[in-house]
Amino acid sequence: MENKMERIRLKSLQDLVVTPQEAASWIQDGMTLGLSGFTRAGDAKAVPHALVDRTRNIDGFKVNVFTGASLGFETDEKLAEAGIVNKRLPFQVDRTMRGKINEGDLLFVDQHLSHTAEVVRQGVLPKIDFAIVEALAITEDGMIIPTTSVGNSSIFVEHAKNVIVEINTAQPDFEGMHDIYDIGMYGERVPVQMTKPSDRLGTIGIPVDPAKIKGIVFNHHLDSPSPNEGPDAETETMAANLLDFLRNEVREGRLTNELAPLQAGIGSQANAVLYGLLDSEFENLEVYSEVLQDAMFDLIDAGKVNFASCASITISEEKMKTVFENPEPYKDKIMLRPQEISNLPEVIRRMGLIAINTALEFDIYGNVNSTHVTGTKMMNGIGGSGDFARNSRIAIFVTKSVAKGGDISSVVPFVSHVDHTEHDVDVLVTEHGYADLRGLAPRERAPKIIQNCAHPMYREQLMEYFNEACERGGQTPHILEKAFSWHTRLNETGTMLEPELVR
């Protein structure tokens, strides 16, 4: 039986152990919390839940909740239900919280994930009263060893007034796999010395002034698993189309079979598309990404991926059984870093990444909406997709050509919200094909996107719009009074299809 206290290797801190309830009692109305957690991995679990239990019936009690990205363990759901969140940033994926955001009950700042650290460092955001971070251990020299994510933990710890450490004894032994580095203040920065994903920059833990640690709690819960959604027929075809594009790049001499460091976004579609690489000729791959999902571990196990850098590991229950119970084979193949580094424009541009992210919808000129359903309702947030798309060598967006049984076309005349402008989008992929937009003018892009990516049932409608728009002229032809007619039709009739096309 493990002696939990041995995890607090700086012995002078051992007296700080308290219950989650006691730690939660220190949090007062109006405070700002910086929680660990990124795409459900490595999130502080015990204290936030104790806080919800203590405050759910206190009228008007509110805190700001800043994190790395989304939380697991139903924490966002519970925080939202209890109504105790004033402002949430920079990302979430919870249905209940999404509902509250869209009702206007909760303020949400949808932020590029590489930007949060900077606004904390500059003091743009309210000062963090408590950083609450999950850890494997505290070392002899007082470093906090994170668990399955790093996210924003290091910047929160550095800038918080107080730190609460949640030592989680259920998490896998990832000690030695983290690389913590702070880029420092503007004006004092030096180039980040990284030319390949496996380069180490910093320390294996988060340095902390021990005097800031106010309490340490213990906790024994694995991360919430991600749903294990393997490929379906459509995502398999999307993967095949993406591979066709990459093969063409190799034929043209712009890439080799080792490709370039890869980034792949969150969600079932990006994960499924990665599975396509398993049976391909591409090999000796490297990954410089934000989240590692199941597919990445299959690629590592198959010897396809040699090294993967990330800010978090978010895998299914099945994968946890193999990876978490025996992390040894991955220790020299994976590195976890702060999200400011995993998503750093300087490094992304230097390495020349191939970035694969998911769109909700894109338009006939290549603008992409990844966040807002019909232009107003938040889905999850932009996450790191903008950090990567803007700075990568090739920015690829994938999506199924239709949603909700065909009532929604993912290819529209004009996106109802722009996350990634046409200037930052290189290649669009659906189950019908791919459109390589590089070097194409708007009038060349539209027919290509419509023919290669749109669902056949929407192609005629899209071409009609484009042709009519061209009659009006313009560099990027549009009929402004009809640009959002597809979204208004969806709201009014339940489908984007024109009435004569509805079966």
Ligand code: COA
């Ligand atoms: N309009 C309305 N709803 C749409 C839609 C559209 N154009 N396209 C898809 N949807 C719906 C789907 O029907 C599904 O709904 P459901 O949850 O009720 O079933 C939901 O959106 C998710 O779609 P799914 O096909 O399951 O895709 P996904 O899991 O791959 O998620 C995003 C897609 C875009 C929501 C997700 O990738 C995301 O949040 N991206 C932004 C953040 C990001 O890219 N981060 C990358 C760096 S890690």
